[in-house]
Amino acid sequence: MTQRTKPKPGAKDAKGKTTLWWIVGGVVGLGLIVALAASIATEPEVDESIGYGDPTVEGEPLPVYAAGTQDVALGLTAPTVSGADWEGNPVTIEPNGNAKIILFLAHWCPHCQNEVPVVQDWVDAGNLPEDVELISVVTSTDRSRTNWPPQDWLEEEGWTSPSVMDDQIGTVAANYGMAGTPFYVVLDGENVNLGRVSGEIGVDGLNALAALAQSG
Amino acid sequence: MSAQTILFFNNFFAILTVVALVGAVGLLIFRVVRGPEAATLLGSKAVWLAWVVALVATIGSLMYSELFHYVPCRLCWFQRIAMYPLAVVLLVGALRREVAVKFYAIPIALIGLVISIYHNVLQFFPSLEGTSCDPLVPCSARSIEMFGFMDLPFMAGAGFIVIAVLLAFYTKAPE
Numbered sequence: 001m002t003q004r005t006k007p008k009p010g011a012k013d014a015k016g017k018t019t020l021w022w023i024v025g026g027v028v029g030l031g032l033i034v035a036l037a038a039s040i041a042t043e044p045e046v047d048e049s050i051g052y053g054d055p056t057v058e059g060e061p062l063p064v065y066a067a068g069t070q071d072v073a074l075g076l077t078a079p080t081v082s083g084a085d086w087e088g089n090p091v092t093i094e095p096n097g098n099a100k101i102i103l104f105l106a107h108w109c110p111h112c113q114n115e116v117p118v119v120q121d122w123v124d125a126g127n128l129p130e131d132v133e134l135i136s137v138v139t140s141t142d143r144s145r146t147n148w149p150p151q152d153w154l155e156e157e158g159w160t161s162p163s164v165m166d167d168q169i170g171t172v173a174a175n176y177g178m179a180g181t182p183f184y185v186v187l188d189g190e191n192v193n194l195g196r197v198s199g200e201i202g203v204d205g206l207n208a209l210a211a212l213a214q215s216g
Numbered sequence: 217m218s219a220q221t222i223l224f225f226n227n228f229f230a231i232l233t234v235v236a237l238v239g240a241v242g243l244l245i246f247r248v249v250r251g252p253e254a255a256t257l258l259g260s261k262a263v264w265l266a267w268v269v270a271l272v273a274t275i276g277s278l279m280y281s282e283l284f285h286y287v288p289c290r291l292c293w294f295q296r297i298a299m300y301p302l303a304v305v306l307l308v309g310a311l312r313r314e315v316a317v318k319f320y321a322i323p324i325a326l327i328g329l330v331i332s333i334y335h336n337v338l339q340f341f342p343s344l345e346g347t348s349c350d351p352l353v354p355c356s357a358r359s360i361e362m363f364g365f366m367d368l369p370f371m372a373g374a375g376f377i378v379i380a381v382l383l384a385f386y387t388k389a390p391e
Contacts (some may be wrong), residue, residue: 029235033228033232034228036227037224037225037227038224040227106349106351108357109349110339110356111347111348111349114342139351143219144359145357145359146359178351179351180348180350180351181348181349182348198347198348199346199347200343200347200348
């Protein structure tokens, strides 16, 4: 039978002291982290209102887009949108006789972040036909997400196309049946939907959309 | 909740993550340098520290969803499924002084770590998920970006690493 060894005198005190030091060390360490976190948590100097717009939408909404199936909204007239860009300049999506490619973008979406420079390079290379308008809709805007505010991102990318700032609930996106970003809608001069596609499409896809727009 | 408050907690958890990761790496180096005797460095405190990590991660995760209204994505939920039970299991193991708790907790932490790693990879290579973002809660989109690379799945992954390392050091303190 084994005999239980008696704890050495003072061993309990030493253990208690060690535990106390751990607790004190933990509290001090936590305090330092809190102080450091507070010292670098400065309020970003951004006007919250400029991330959103207040567009008006008139007309019947398009059904929600479903990837991989025949677009049930083909041939339907897309709603007219009257809005503004982040500087307050009016931007409209209306039946004005010009074919249009509408591109819906979300600032936090990594696929949009990949696609924007591709689209801008494509435009800069003169690939956008003169009789086709490219209009972006800045949507799904969320201040708590990364890459805020969207206009800073687009300006950094040298974005030159007119942009409509969607509102906080994504009214324009909902009316165009957006199911994911980036999201393209091709309209003819009377705002009739010629085709919709979601996702990164690259240069080949952009050329195809431009050809589709011109065919309308 | 003001933007500054959220920013404070982003900073807080980010710094905590770095400190905890550095600590875990330090422990591993200590173990390599000192050999098997290093395993007794923390004794039973290791399980209490691991529990604190799991508790802070659980509270932090609930703060982000319930107070800051960040909606957890699918992979975030899988990581929560791994982390939340650890906060309970490790407490019971610590109170009962059962070294065997590490044999239950380490596998859970490692499963959580694998999911965290995949989630981080997805954020760096979003094309793995597809070519478009779910407008509500895509796994590939970052919720926050601290120090240019750290998002919530990175913090969760660090938590799982630290828990696993601490539990590897968990030995019963001599009576």
